[in-house]
Amino acid sequence: MESRCFRGRTMCLVAAAAVTLFGGSAWAANESEIAEHLIELVKIGRGVVSEQMANINDASKADKGFTGDYMGAQVIDRFKKRTKIDLRIPNVVPQANLYLALVEAEKEVINEAQPIINKQGIAFKGFIPAVFARRTGEQFYKKSGVRMKLTGIDYRNPSNRPDDFESEVLRMFSDPRHPKGQTYVRNTMVDGRPVLRMMDPEYAGVTCLNCHGAPKGERDVSGHKKEGWKEGELAGAISVVLPLK
Ligand code: HEC
Incomplete structure (x- = not known):
């Protein structure tokens, strides 16, 4: 089924999405809500790093x-504002342990980056939102077995x-033709185990173009070639x- 799907390309993915949407149980809907919350927590953390760039x-x-x-405090406050879920009173929150493991991963990444963040005398330090997201995903996987990553067609980091x-x-x-911003969710198998996979698309804003914009091939401030x-x-x-489960 899987291999047939991948030969079927886009149409097959669309069909699979329909199965998830209309054939899914309440349990499946709940799992996708968890995935959405995890994505939200990463986006919030990345937003905090983004605000701190000048600093x-x-x-x-x-x-x-x-x-x-x-x-940690920023992520928990903003997550509460956006979702009404208060991770400061975890007993009443289903999945609080999973969410708090992600918050913990975000804290650890910032703590481990203190020597570079606090280095005097250099301006651009390479600690950018995408690096924060990658390291957070790696730490969170070790804690939870849940994989999260930022990915792209013309990726920079292997x-x-x-x-x-x-x-x-x-x-x-x-x-x-894909409706902008619409996430893709599907129940499938990875390494012989059932998983829920979710992907949330992101689009280039003006602030991204300093590094990822034109002219293609020119080096950006981080030394990478612009896309x-x-x-x-x-x-x-x-x-x-x-x-x-
Ligand atoms: C200061 C330069 C810079 C800016 C500004 C920037 N990026 Fe990046 N971006 C990078 C670098 C460097 C990486 C590789 C990070 C890593 O090592 O994981 C990256 C990685 C990514 C990735 C992951 C795939 C890959 O290439 O490895 C995505 C997606 C991405 N950026 C999107 C964006 C978006 C969207 C914005 C604007 C909101 C943005 N970037 C702003 C430099 C930048």
């Missing part, structure tokens, strides 16, 4: 005051390379692989 890259300052505790499933879905997302993206184009996706 992080301030060459004149040593201690930036941007600690793991600051990150750790972000899309697998076959992700490549298919990214291709679907980059098709102008030549235009504003609004598909940039990539957050991908989750959630093992099902």
Whole structure:
């Protein structure tokens, strides 16, 4: 079935999505809500790093005051605002342990980056939202067995390379007929185990183009070659692989 699907390409993915939407049980819906919450927690953390970029890259300052505790508090506050879920009272929150493991991973990544964040005398330090997201995904996987990553068709870091499933879905997302922002969710198998896979597309905003925009091939501030993206184009996706019980 899987191999037939991948030969069937886009149409097959569409059919599979319909199965998930209309044939799914309440249990499946719940699992996809969990995946959505995990994506939200990563996006919030990445947003906090993004807001801190000027502070992080301030060459004149040593201690930036941007600690793991600051990150943890911000993530929990903003998650509560967006979802009404208060991780400070975890007893009443189903899945709180899983969510808190992700918050913990986000804190650890910021704590481990303190030496570079607080380095005086250099401006651009390479600690950017995408790096934060990658390291968070790696830490979270060790804690939970749930895979999360930022991926893209023209990826820069080999750790972000899309697998076959992700490549298919990214291709679907980059098709102008795909409704912008619509996530893709599917129950499938990975390594012989049932999983829920979710992908949430992301698009290039103006702030991304300094590094990922035109002219294609020119080096950006991080030393990577720019991809030549235009504003609004598909940039990539957050991908989750959630093992099902
Ligand atoms: C300062 C330069 C810079 C800016 C600004 C920037 N990126 Fe990136 N981006 C990078 C680097 C460097 C990586 C590789 C990170 C890593 O090592 O995992 C990356 C990785 C990514 C990836 C993961 C796939 C890959 O290439 O490995 C996506 C998706 C992505 N960026 C999207 C965006 C979006 C969307 C924005 C704007 C909101 C943005 N980037 C802004 C430099 C940048």
